[in-house]
Amino acid sequence: MALLGPSGSGKSTILRIIAGLEPAEAGRVLWQGSDLAGQPAHRRGFGLMFQDYALFPHRSVEENVAFGLQMQNLAKAEVLERSRAALAQVGLTDFARRRVTDLSGGEQQRVALARALAPRPRLLMLDEPLGALDRTLREQLGHELRHVLRAAGIPAVYVTHDQEEAFAIADRLILLNDGRIAQQGAPAALFASPASSWVARFMGLGNLVQGTVLTAAPLVLHTPMGEIAVDRAVGTPHPGETVWLLVRPEAAQLKAGGGQNRVLGVVDDVTFRGATYRLTLLCNGVELEVGVETPPQVGSILPITLNPAGLLCLPA
Amino acid sequence: MSFSDRLKRVFSKENALTLALWAGPLLFLAVFFYYPLAAIFTTSFSELNWAKVQPTQITRPLSFTLLQATLSTLLTLLAGLPAAYVFARYEFKGKRLLQALITLPFIMPTVVAAAGFNALLGPRGWVNLGLMGLFNLENPPIVFLNTLWAILLAHVFYNTTIVIRLVGSAWQGIDVRLEQAAATLGADPWQTFRAITWPLLRPAVLAAALLVFIFDFTSFGVVLILGGPQFATLEVDIYTQAMTMLNLPLAGLLSIVQMICMLVLTLLHNRLGGGSFVALSSRMRQAAARWPRTLRQKLLVGGVVIFLLTLMISPLAALAARSFTRLEAGRGERGAVMPGLTLTYYMELFQNRRGSLFYVPPVQALGNSMLFAAGTAALALPLGFLASYALRRKTRLNRWLDALLMLPLGTSAVTLGLGFVLVFNRPPLDLHTFAFNLSLAHSLVALPFVVRTLLPALSSIPTSLRQSAAVLGAGPLRAWLLVELPLVARAALVAGVFAFTLSLGEFGATSFLARPEQPTLPVAIYRFLSQPGALNYGQALAMSTLLMAFTTLGVFLIDKFGYKQ
Incomplete structure (x- = not known):
């Protein structure tokens, strides 16, 4: 599912509310019917990939990916094995020992994805994961991202302001304008019949x-x-x-x-x-x-x- | 490169010009810093009777210095870290005002801080008089002066700001999203702190701790005035050996021990400087400070604010208030005292009560201080200009010259004072005659600050400005007068005020060098504080309040006209 909307429309805020990083002023967050209010972020089991990745600068690539697994108190061998697997998933096997500060933007993006995926979250949220990259890299990594998300089989909420990106990746689109849902549905349906002139204009x-x-x-x-x-x-x-x-x-x-x-x-x-x-x-x-x-x-x-x-x- | 080429390079026109500019400052430093410093070494090595020196004469002050500095540093961290966190992560009413207020202790002269604590917790202070009045006690219930606690508390008062500033800005620089990322990966708040926040914060905490330790290690006035004679640190012992015991060689030896310690600490500090982590992405936003929401957050913020006000502002407020308040019987008065507001202590400053020829009315000390401060500004500013112009020229020589210039910064004022006592004891420069001027010593302390203020302003003037003035027909002198000088005037003003304020409150070197009949304000405060009687006490507080007001004004001016980068 993709959340699409211009900047300032409230996309990231919704992600942060779902993740439990910010309290909702109104409304509820339900997971399989139960209200998540009061449950802190670290007990929700949701993954969030931050816009600028928020990689831990003092930890190596592998240590970043292993962090979520260590928090589950897994055995060392399992942590190692699963973080290696997550790195392999994004094609960064050889980068395990590198410092994250030495990576390029695209490589950082992949580390962030591997880190979010490694603990196998119940839900993965991605906040403009391609936003910080240049155009060619964006298309290439967008393609890979789609592939990895399908393979992982984890429900994902994807935030973007780029409609092409949203069309390419999402099964379902929610279009946000000024904190409200302007329209939602399958990408093809939105394309065929936009609900308002604002939707038509925003989607170009x-x-x-x-x-x-x-x-x-x-x-x-x-x-x-x-x-x-x-x-x-x-x-x-x-x-x-x-x-x-x-x-x-x-x-x-x-x-x-x-x-x-x-x-x-x-x-x-x-x-x-x-x-x-x-x-x-x-x-x-x-x-x-x-x-x-x-x-x-x-x-x-x-x-x-x-x-x-x-x-x-x-x-x- | 042939030898003659090399020679030509060393004696190039560039280097010649640089040296010419350096000549003034270097000569000044050579005579008034390096020569006295050398005298300390020669005196202690040639005149010291090694057979008579007990090892404990060195180890006792050294170990006490280390002990009190360690304790002070730990307490300062304990006080500063929660405040650093609150300043970095929370928004609250009056935050900017509080931020400005907590810089006050750091810049206060040591005598003012000592007088402030005296006015708050001393035998005649608010707390003791209040308790005595409440419970009808004969004697002050709280013994604060001349205890280790007084020294520790004053050091915490002084240096908490350093921790708040250094650690606070580092904490602010840690993107909150790193902590949030850890939370979404399943880390609870404590795990997040241990695995993410602390490793990123550690370099700043260590650097701040070391800086605080250095300040505590070299602290002189606070220990001398609040601690009393039984708590001798290296600095105080240097003073006592030189001024009371007249054992100059031993004082020199202690000075050398002190300098070695400082050298080690400074090197350690410079080493630590490079250990911080850089932000990963330039797009990382500044972590937004938030308004406290939950009750726990509100209690934390409120508690920190109250704590800071109590620790850092109440001694200064107590000082000012006490200097205007009569609370006990004055000399020659009997019976019940009418407590109330009074200007007596200020009026007394103009009186020569003792009718003695050698007694100097306090107002004259104020005049002396002003004179010396003006002299310091007048001396340090031209020297600073020359050195800054020399430093602006990018030659290899400059790195060495810069180090020579900055060395006085790492030398304690007491060591400086001792060096002067050893060297300037005969005409033409004799400490005991009018020819000697305290401005000379104060300029040494001020010079590094003056240069550090002028240099950025001078360097920020593009060469093209001077060149275009030249193309338009202005000669070098006119170009300087009409183009450069107006552009650095602000920085020069700031540097001048800096030198002035620094001289006004200087106590370490002054305590060695001030002639008895020509005391400065801090020296007079020290004398009056150590004399009995309510009137002397009141006058000390009145003078301290004046000094506090002048210092605050100076720092306000510096801040207002400061060079914004």
Whole structure:
């Protein structure tokens, strides 16, 4: 499960409350039906991987990983064996004797993961585990992390502000805004039908254009781009209501000719994106970002058609 | 590199300029520090009658010094560690004020601290007079002065701040998330402390303990005034041997023992300095101090605040209050005393009661102190400027010269005083004539501080500033006057106030060097404290209160205009 939200939305605080590091001002933390209030962090058996890893600087890699096992008063041989196994799990077998201060950011991240996993917690929480890493390392380690979490078979709560990361790792998403749940569900469901314009904007699902409802059935909106027919809506829009129109980048088709949802746009900017080009179009004061395969000239006027299936009407 | 090349490098223009700048400070140090120091060695080795020296004459003061320093250090840690924890981890009302208040004891002259404890716990102090009044007692029930407890308590009073500062900031630097990580891994609070917090804190605790030990080891005024003659530490014994027994060679020998101990301790301290752990990640936030929530936390914070106020502030407050209060019969008065506020003790400072030619009214001691303090500032500041300019030039020579300059810092004031007594006993510089000025001795103590204040300010002026002034047509002198001087004026002011305040409260060297008819304020306080009578006592407290006020003002100015980095 992933907790997704902008910084300051309360993700880390929720983790800290679950872990027992901070008391909740309201609400309860339940584990298999029993309230955890009053149970200190060290008796909960939950693992937490801190944002900056919080590795113990005076202990070696192996000593860091072994810490949780030592706290369970396990026999020395078992501590050694299991911390070795945890290190092997994250591919750091050869690093056991190193000082954690000598490790790179990616290596520190793996040590932190191994340390959190080694005591086999009932629940593992990860607070922006990839946040401190650069982009390429983030993708690589994100992939490994997913692998390790699946293999360990421990339920995990994953906090991030990066929606791609959340989509990639989570079975279930909880979207937080300002301490409240904005939406929750499977990543694909959130993608298909965001509950509000805030969700659509935060997840970067596409362009948002303000408009008013002309007719409810069939649903037609009045926007600065003209009258637009829309296939789907969240909630039940009434005529005259102010709404947001979500235009996904793939909804725009470069097509000459007349017909429904035809919009004229001036090409403002073209960015190369590998397989496609991203165009910024100005359509009567509204900025639209769309993807195309062949780049037009900047400044040229382009007719596009918005496919009603790629549009979504959202409440204001 | 050929020999002549090497020679050329040593005698390069750079080095020549550096040496020229160094000439003034070095000459000063040579005459007023290294020469007296050398005299201590030669005197004790050439004039000492080894057959007459009993080993116990060395071992007894040495072992007592070690004993009291060890006990004082342990007690100081006991007092300081909980406070360090509270300051590092909790937020509470008046925290900043308390933080400022607890630095006061550390900077107070020893005579003020001694007078403060006297005003609180001495035979005429608040506690004893209060108990006597309450229970109708004839004699003061608490015997505090001239006990080991007085020495220990005063040392705890002085040095608890060091523990709070050093250990507190180290504790603050330990990311709370390390402790939280340990908790999520199943460690209970005690295990967390033992396995995580303590190992990370240990270097700071050891460093603080050693520093406190050094201060306790060299403590002079406190032991002399509060401990009395039966508790002779090395420092006090040097003083007694030199000034009372007139056994200068033995005093010199004790001084040498003392210096060797200091050298070992200082080396140990420098060794420890590098043992701290660095933060792992630059993104680690400063651990946020929290408001106490549970009853236990509130009790802990409240207890520490009350404890600190009692230990560190109450003696100073008692001193000031007692100096304005009449509580017992004065000389020649009979019958019931009207207790109440009075300015008598302050007015008496201007009187020459004894009508004696040799008696100096206390207000004159204040004048002397001011004069010497001004002289110290006037002497230490130019010397400090020269040395700072020399140190700013990055040459290899400087490391050695810097060490020469800093050495007086590690030498006790008593040793300095002894050296002066050995050397300056004939014209042109004779301790017993007017030609000798206490400012000379005080400047030695102040110089390292002055340099450490001026140097950062000078170094922070980019070379490009001087160069652009030159490009704009200013000659070196004008560039200095119009560009550099205004930029370091603040630091110079701070350094000057520092030297002034230091001289005002200096007791160790002064007790050797002050002429009887020309006492300074601390010397006069010491004399009045050791004389009987309510009036003498009151005057000592009044003078101590004045000295406390001047010191506080000086430190306030330093803090206010201090060089912010």
